[in-house]
Amino acid sequence: MFTDRPLAPLFEADRLAIIGASDRNHYAANIFKNLQNMGFDASRIVPINPGRSEVFGLKTYPSILEVPGEIPLAVIAVNNKAAVSVVEQAGKKGVKAGVIFADGFAEGGEEGKKLQQQLTQAAKAAGLKLLGPNCMGFVSLRAKLGIWGGELPKNLRAGNIGCIFQSSGMMNLVINMGVKRGLGFHVCASGGNEIILNSADYLAYQAECPEIEVIATYFEAAPKEPERFGVALDRAIANGKSVLILRAGRTERAKRNVIAHTGQLAGAAAAWDGFFEQHGAVIVNDLDDLIDTTALFAGAKLRPDKHDRGVGLITISGGDCTLLCDIADQEGVAVPELSPETQKVMVESLDKPTLLGNPLDVEDLQRINAEGFDRCLEKCFQEPKIDMVGVRLNLPETITPASEKLYQRLADLSAANDKRVFVLTRATEPIADVWHERLNSLGLTFTGDYRKSIRALSRLRTNERDRASGRFNPVTRTESAPARPQLGSGVLSYEATEKLLQAYGIALAPAVMTRSAGEAVQAADKLGYPCVLKVTSVDIPHKTEFAALRLGLENRSAVEQAYDEMMSRVREAKPEANIEGVLVQKQIKGVESLLGISRDDQLGPTLVMGLGGVFVEILADVAIRIPPISANEARRALESLKGQKVFSGVRGAPPADLDTLAETAARLSWLAYDLGDDIAEMDLNPVVVLPKGQGAFAVDALLVMR
Structure with missing residues (x-):
């Protein structure tokens, strides 16, 4: 093992037993093959099979209890009925960690649930750090551990990406697609039913791995132990890592019969989105999005100090420039005008007096005027307003001398000018495998088609700005907490609600x-x-x-x-x-907004912010955060609303006092935090926001205690 971290016996094991080892056991055979391909020392593999004296050409033991020496990791490739007794034996042997692949547990009906309870009890009694059951396992490149029930790509390479997936099939796809794109991985774990270890444990481990810079995750259900997961997420962000999250089940709505409107709006997906965003994670929409964004974050590296710079785009088509401008504007990516000096060089080289220069259409200049083409590239890379350069140039099916020279030049310019480079295609155009390998070796990141690339870039830029602004720093209280009154349960009277709001500095009309x-x-x-x-x-x-x-x-x-x-x-x-x-x-007039408190079964009280009034449920335009939050975070959430332009003033109306509304939301978040599990729902609807500098007032208030 390389470290003394809690999960080192699992992800860094230097000796392991395969229990249920057999050539005919699909999982066991694949795992042995993966271990061989990854270079794990075969002498450190101990097959266990009571009916065989030799498996995989290795001496085989009838029981793990008969194996001499320590066994840090038990790879348990037996059926669900045998798993409990095997775990008990592993505990007696002093095994520290284990993996169980078998299904037929809680996901398989009442009998499976009972079996899972027995397995959980056995694993806890054994002190076993258990991954699974109902999973395909994990991969640890540093330790050369391919504990994966499927066959891993032979060209799987070590790199700066970690994975935490609740779906083994999804992770298998991401690994295979990542390998085709030349991406490198460090530790990838698929936890299955997560009866002992869960995503919080895997994230806490990966947060401390210096080799990992990007952690790609996929959740079908909400992470267990939200508080521990949040702590691990904070640690990952503090250590300079990017955490990307794809969460399925986004159309599900919490079906609770509540009084306040906000309970009907606070779907679980929206609450978890708020949680993830507050803790610094980047939310993506689908698997392609996850892979493309992972590739960019892994290749470009985080540069919060460059968050205020723009991107330079170079292509060989004028039509592409127009399309790129549209996409960049839609995705919120800054494509700045170039300095007069840079513009002059490009105008002279291309003989185009009306040239804008960014995006830059170099046409066929490389062939017609190689020197002028190189000057354009050089000046673009030297442009101080630009930190990243996206290029869509020729990528022939094979690497020709001319194309090798071109991309080597781009790599040299990148290094000389401290610019990050990503390579785009106009549409979903596959490129030859040799190009993925070559671009990676040059430090150039392939990101794919225009839309996906610019969207991933937008996420990178936003995350860098957030880090630079200190958005993910811990929230601190600026005032002492008010004395907590005895509130009782159920719907509170107006008088009690009014006193509580006033104690927190929340103004009522x-x-x-x-x-x-x-x-x-x-x-x-x-x-x-x-x-x-x-x-x-x-x-x-x-x-x-x-x-x-x-x-x-x-x-x-x-x-x-x-x-x-x-x-x-x-x-x-x-x-x-x-x-x-x-x-x-x-009666006061202004922009009607909604502030409220709802409850999530796992996250507890949540703060709901949105546009208010009688149509709040129809519009359902809300942002959700987990208390407590700062006024800056509240403002950011309010500005994320689809209808946020009403705060800027529409149809001649003056801009609304968004600062006071954000401060009110922050104060309400502390109220929710202080009341904790005692609060059921709260609804301030509407909160009327007056013109800038004139305040915001709750017109109606409903508070329900548990």
């Missing part, structure tokens, strides 16, 4: 509680017109459903009439309701 039409008129006179009347009751959480809300009341008689009509209708529609009174509120 000016209002007075009244208990007669006369009091309502006096309150309206004091607050000013127009005003709003609301029947307040814990039994009427949504007032519009019971005609318990009247807007735009312009005078005393309107207030008096509205009071009497509302009380009459509410008593008729819900006679059992316990009415606190009628709230008279100053």
Whole structure:
């Protein structure tokens, strides 16, 4: 073993036993072949099979208990019925880690669930760091361990990529596609049912591997132990690693019968997206996206110090330049205008007075005027506004002397000017394997078609900007926590909710509680017109459903009439309701937003931010974060909304006070954090945001305690 890290017996084992070893055992045979191909010392492999004296040309033992010396790792290639007793024997032997491939456990019905419980108990009793069951295993290039139930590519090479997948089939595909693209891996793990070890353990291990710079992950279900996973994710980001996450099941919605609107909107996928983003992970959309983004991050390396630079694009078609401009704008990638000095060289070389220069169409200049072509390349690489250069030049089926010279020149210019280079294609055009190998050897990253390449580049740039801004630094409290009142359970009264919000510095629209039409008129006179009347009751959480809300009341008689009509209708529609009174509120106008607290079964309280009003469920335009968050993070979330332009001012309206809304969201996040498991739901809808500098006020507040 190379280190003393907790998972070293698994991923760094220098001796192992294959239990169930046989030429006819698919898993065992493939594992032995993989170990051979990767150069693992055969003398350190111990086959276990009670019916054989020799397997794979190696001395075979009837039981692991009869093997002399220490065995750090047990590769358990037996069926589900035999797995429990084998784990028990491994524990007696003092084995530290194990892998189980067999299926037929919790995923296989009630009998399988019982069997998995027995296996879990046996593994815990044995102190076994167990990967699986129901998986294909793992690969560790440094330790030359190909503990993989399928046949690994013979040209699998070591590199800076780690993988953590909940699907073995998906990881198998990514490894094979990665190998074809010349990508190198360090440790790849597919955890299966994760009865002992889970993704938090694998991420914690990879976060400390100096060889790993990019960690590609795939989740079918949410990671177990979110808190530990978040700590491991923070550690990976702090160590300068990029973590890319593809999560399936995004259309699933949490089906909970809750009172507040925000519970209906806070689907599990959105909550986990917020969690991942807060901790610095990059979310991708599909497998192609994962592979392309992994390739760029692995090849380009992170450069947060260059986050404010743009990209230079070089191609051999004017039409390509137009398309690249569109895609770059759509994906938010800066393609800056070049300096006058650079522009002058390109105009002279190409004899085009109207040339923009970025993207640069070099046409057939390489053949017509090699010297001018080289000057264009050199000036582009020397451009101070540019940190990365994307090229779409000729990639013939074989490496010709001319093409070798061209790409060697690009590599030299990259090194001389400290510029990162990626190689694009116009569409999904496969290139010859020899090119993948050669480009990698030159330090040039192949990223594929224009759209995928620019999208991956956008993610890289965004992540670099976030790191440079300190977005992923721990959130610190700037004020002491308010004293926590006794709140009880269920829907809270308006008075209790108001006091709690005020304690956290969350502003409510000016209002007075009244208990007669006369009091309502006096309150309206004091607050000013127009005003709003609301029947307040814990039994009427949504007032519009019971005609318990009247807007735009312009005078005393309107207030008096509205009071009497509302009380009459509410008593008729819900006679059992316990009415606190009628709230008279100053009617304020501005941008309507939503702030709320919901609950995720695994993540606990979540902060929901979005556009508000009566159509909140129809629009469903929300961003979700895990409390607590900073005002900067809240603002970032609000600016990610599809309808965020309303905050900038539309149709002549002034810009809204987004700073105050973000600060309010941050304060609400601390409220959620402090109440923790005691809070069920909270709904501030709408929060009316006034013009810049004038504040934001919660107009309606609903708080439900558990």
